[in-house]
Amino acid sequence: MVGSVGNGSMDLREKEKVEPLPREFDPEEIVPPKPPLETEGAGGEEGSGKSREIVLGRNVHTMCFAIKEPEADDEVTGEREAYMASVLARYRRSLIDRTKHHLGYPYNLDFDYGALGQLQHFSINNLGDPFIESNYGVHSRQFEVGVLDWFARLWELEKNEYWGYITNCGTEGNLHGILVGREVFPDGILYASGESHYSIFKAARMYRMECLKVDTLASGEIDCTHFKASLLQNMERPAIVNVNIGTTVKGAVDDLDLVIKTLEENGFKDRFYIHCDGALFGLMMPFVKRAPKVTFKKPIGSVSVSGHKFVGCPMPCGVQITRLQHINVLSSNVEYLASRDATIMGSRNGHAPIFLWYTLNRKGYRGFQKEVQKCLRNAHYLKDRLKEAGISVMLNELSSTVVFERPEDEEFVRQWQLACEGNIAHVVVMPNVTIDKLDSFLNELLRHRSCWYQKGNISPPCIAADIGEENCCCALHKR
Amino acid sequence: MVGSVGNGSMDLREKEKVEPLPREFDPEEIVPPKPPLETEGAGGEEGSGKSREIVLGRNVHTMCFAIKEPEADDEVTGEREAYMASVLARYRRSLIDRTKHHLGYPYNLDFDYGALGQLQHFSINNLGDPFIESNYGVHSRQFEVGVLDWFARLWELEKNEYWGYITNCGTEGNLHGILVGREVFPDGILYASGESHYSIFKAARMYRMECLKVDTLASGEIDCTHFKASLLQNMERPAIVNVNIGTTVKGAVDDLDLVIKTLEENGFKDRFYIHCDGALFGLMMPFVKRAPKVTFKKPIGSVSVSGHKFVGCPMPCGVQITRLQHINVLSSNVEYLASRDATIMGSRNGHAPIFLWYTLNRKGYRGFQKEVQKCLRNAHYLKDRLKEAGISVMLNELSSTVVFERPEDEEFVRQWQLACEGNIAHVVVMPNVTIDKLDSFLNELLRHRSCWYQKGNISPPCIAADIGEENCCCALHKR
Numbered sequence: 001m002v003g004s005v006g007n008g009s010m011d012l013r014e015k016e017k018v019e020p021l022p023r024e025f026d027p028e029e030i031v032p033p034k035p036p037l038e039t040e041g042a043g044g045e046e047g048s049g050k051s052r053e054i055v056l057g058r059n060v061h062t063m064c065f066a067i068k069e070p071e072a073d074d075e076v077t078g079e080r081e082a083y084m085a086s087v088l089a090r091y092r093r094s095l096i097d098r099t100k101h102h103l104g105y106p107y108n109l110d111f112d113y114g115a116l117g118q119l120q121h122f123s124i125n126n127l128g129d130p131f132i133e134s135n136y137g138v139h140s141r142q143f144e145v146g147v148l149d150w151f152a153r154l155w156e157l158e159k160n161e162y163w164g165y166i167t168n169c170g171t172e173g174n175l176h177g178i179l180v181g182r183e184v185f186p187d188g189i190l191y192a193s194g195e196s197h198y199s200i201f202k203a204a205r206m207y208r209m210e211c212l213k214v215d216t217l218a219s220g221e222i223d224c225t226h227f228k229a230s231l232l233q234n235m236e237r238p239a240i241v242n243v244n245i246g247t248t249v250k251g252a253v254d255d256l257d258l259v260i261k262t263l264e265e266n267g268f269k270d271r272f273y274i275h276c277d278g279a280l281f282g283l284m285m286p287f288v289k290r291a292p293k294v295t296f297k298k299p300i301g302s303v304s305v306s307g308h309k310f311v312g313c314p315m316p317c318g319v320q321i322t323r324l325q326h327i328n329v330l331s332s333n334v335e336y337l338a339s340r341d342a343t344i345m346g347s348r349n350g351h352a353p354i355f356l357w358y359t360l361n362r363k364g365y366r367g368f369q370k371e372v373q374k375c376l377r378n379a380h381y382l383k384d385r386l387k388e389a390g391i392s393v394m395l396n397e398l399s400s401t402v403v404f405e406r407p408e409d410e411e412f413v414r415q416w417q418l419a420c421e422g423n424i425a426h427v428v429v430m431p432n433v434t435i436d437k438l439d440s441f442l443n444e445l446l447r448h449r450s451c452w453y454q455k456g457n458i459s460p461p462c463i464a465a466d467i468g469e470e471n472c473c474c475a476l477h478k479r
Numbered sequence: 480m481v482g483s484v485g486n487g488s489m490d491l492r493e494k495e496k497v498e499p500l501p502r503e504f505d506p507e508e509i510v511p512p513k514p515p516l517e518t519e520g521a522g523g524e525e526g527s528g529k530s531r532e533i534v535l536g537r538n539v540h541t542m543c544f545a546i547k548e549p550e551a552d553d554e555v556t557g558e559r560e561a562y563m564a565s566v567l568a569r570y571r572r573s574l575i576d577r578t579k580h581h582l583g584y585p586y587n588l589d590f591d592y593g594a595l596g597q598l599q600h601f602s603i604n605n606l607g608d609p610f611i612e613s614n615y616g617v618h619s620r621q622f623e624v625g626v627l628d629w630f631a632r633l634w635e636l637e638k639n640e641y642w643g644y645i646t647n648c649g650t651e652g653n654l655h656g657i658l659v660g661r662e663v664f665p666d667g668i669l670y671a672s673g674e675s676h677y678s679i680f681k682a683a684r685m686y687r688m689e690c691l692k693v694d695t696l697a698s699g700e701i702d703c704t705h706f707k708a709s710l711l712q713n714m715e716r717p718a719i720v721n722v723n724i725g726t727t728v729k730g731a732v733d734d735l736d737l738v739i740k741t742l743e744e745n746g747f748k749d750r751f752y753i754h755c756d757g758a759l760f761g762l763m764m765p766f767v768k769r770a771p772k773v774t775f776k777k778p779i780g781s782v783s784v785s786g787h788k789f790v791g792c793p794m795p796c797g798v799q800i801t802r803l804q805h806i807n808v809l810s811s812n813v814e815y816l817a818s819r820d821a822t823i824m825g826s827r828n829g830h831a832p833i834f835l836w837y838t839l840n841r842k843g844y845r846g847f848q849k850e851v852q853k854c855l856r857n858a859h860y861l862k863d864r865l866k867e868a869g870i871s872v873m874l875n876e877l878s879s880t881v882v883f884e885r886p887e888d889e890e891f892v893r894q895w896q897l898a899c900e901g902n903i904a905h906v907v908v909m910p911n912v913t914i915d916k917l918d919s920f921l922n923e924l925l926r927h928r929s930c931w932y933q934k935g936n937i938s939p940p941c942i943a944a945d946i947g948e949e950n951c952c953c954a955l956h957k958r
Contacts, residue, residue, distance in 0.1 A: 067843075080840070102616065107604070107615075115567065116599075119570075119571065120596060121590075122793060136586075136896055138574055145543035146543045149543065168826075172824060198820060207686070346648055347650065352794075360546045414616070417615055420614070
């Protein structure tokens, strides 16, 4: 029941303890007493030392907002309504605070969808394929296809040659892309760098595919020398390759052109399928000069991007674009359906396409270009300020992900919602991360840091292995 | 590019044509002219005869709301804002109409989440496992776990013995349940009745599992005689069984007790895993007397239910509950993560749990019980009225899905958003389907029907094969 397991959410934490609720929450005040017939969750003490053990059950059960059976007279007394309103008001306050102090996850929290509030009353569901209407009339396919057209044009695939849909998140896009690859090459081996998102490895396991992990360079990019060696050992089977357009931790962009060249020059011409995981930077790269261009004019099979990241959206979503010919391969095998069933999910959130449509329409390609430039500028600002302060830091050329030494104090990490892995932390500079916010973060970091390291019994960690010696400012590597 | 494919959305349509937009939409009026550089979608004529061909590309592309690059002076002229507001206002009007005329899909469209409108401004994301906190603070795990506790209690699994999460839809629940089954019995064969939801067969294909389709009775329930015969031919491999708690088309409830008995008496004791697909009735059955009880006190492995169906929710969602011990099996194998990665999706919609929490808290078990009773009463009312009018009709004892002859006119089918398969159509009586709405539907049906069949050159279809001779009122079977 109680296992020594880590954090399943972002693959980014190594040593953290169970995270307490933000202070605004005092569930004891508002959670009604537990009904006596229910048993306690699994045991274990919160915050007991530095152990990595995550305690299942009790942790979240003690802080959750239990659902209480209404009393017969609830409607008369109004107590129920008052209780719920109080929970929601407190929750909202905490959301405001948590939204303000947020730097680690690549979510653009800066959006105003007030105009769409009127649509929340409808149960909007784009069941199944976006291009095939269902009898269920409360859908938003008109918006969804508008959004898909926009992305297909961004990645240079003709309207009559693409297929795609709006997914629930980056993971669904990856699951779909890898599945299409497997259906095109049922015997293919999946190649993915060790810095790929964990959903790629999850896909391999779900789909019972053989998967080879490829080494990375210090930047986080796929190491094509090792990739070539792996290919040469498996000449007889086709290759399904995940290419990262922005890795989760270091924001590294795999060199798509080099990956294609490696495949073609080593006997894999017409025997490979490339899925581009652009969850993070898929929408930024097209606007960065010198970035390897993601385009269907190159022999790639699919691209996915998250909608709640750079665009910004109240709920997770994503866009998946692939070649229509691949979907025909996929659907032709679905005998049991006598129909095209090409999405992973059946019922699909119809609100997400409208949010995306709204933002894309307002900003346009030009608007995104401006925002990308701002993010890259601000990321450089953060990197320069950290470097000036003598803090180990790395920023990949094409990236807005600033990687630096993990702050000593977990409370500080939580306060700023930094994503950490081992000894490194990162800030992803999204459009809502302004210079003001960065300054306030930097000032706090420097103030705290002078306390952490003042006594000299601990010193900043060496992170040369993560970001290269030239970027490390630890006692050993600083010059 | 253009294939002879059917409708991928609900597995329910056999002969329909491409569906035009509801009349309120005249996209020509508001869609800006297409930029000249874009090509037309794939060809094909809408509404060309009775063929089942669904035309990909053009159909939705001509009606979609294209995203237009803003002009440089858009902010000054305000044209952009006006265009968008006009699209949204028209869309909203159509949603109101489509929501009013809706009978075929099991969605409760009757909800008022006005109190939650304030939360739409936040990007709420419950990344990964509900029981393990992430550093991303803008989440709603407190609500999610409250909802999960409620369902675990409904299905009689102790707090410290269950694991679950809020999914994006019924399909995700099924994908998860079947995956857990496969991980528990990697060599298992999947058994599912032919009336199972298509996501079950999709899972088998995704997961590379052998899947045997089991026959059904006329009611739509799994035929345990055939099930037994299939088992006996595969004694050497464990069984993973999908049990339908409400089939999609006929609303049939598989006899869980008989399925378990069949397994145990034929040498499969401790060698089977049962997933209960309760997408539709998972939340209704507990409140129906005489219904086979879905409970973890029986040897079942997982139960899933949809949240947007009986509960009602603006976007699709679902609840998945399984035994914690199975998740430990699942996670222990995830070496690459050094962490628990037990959900299918990574980023997860944090709004859905709050909607569910809100409704469950307001209604409670008692509230749902009342609504279930009302639905069953209204379903019987509809069935009786159809029968009185001499129309072939079937209503399973435990069900609120009324199956009857498919209306002759596709326009009428679309107007009422009926779900059809072959010669049958169905209405699923949800809490928002009142006697008034049924009366208005019945009156319209009878009026139209007298036109369709007045000349006598066509007559109502025989649907004895679908619903049994005793329920069929065709010329041959009526007495």
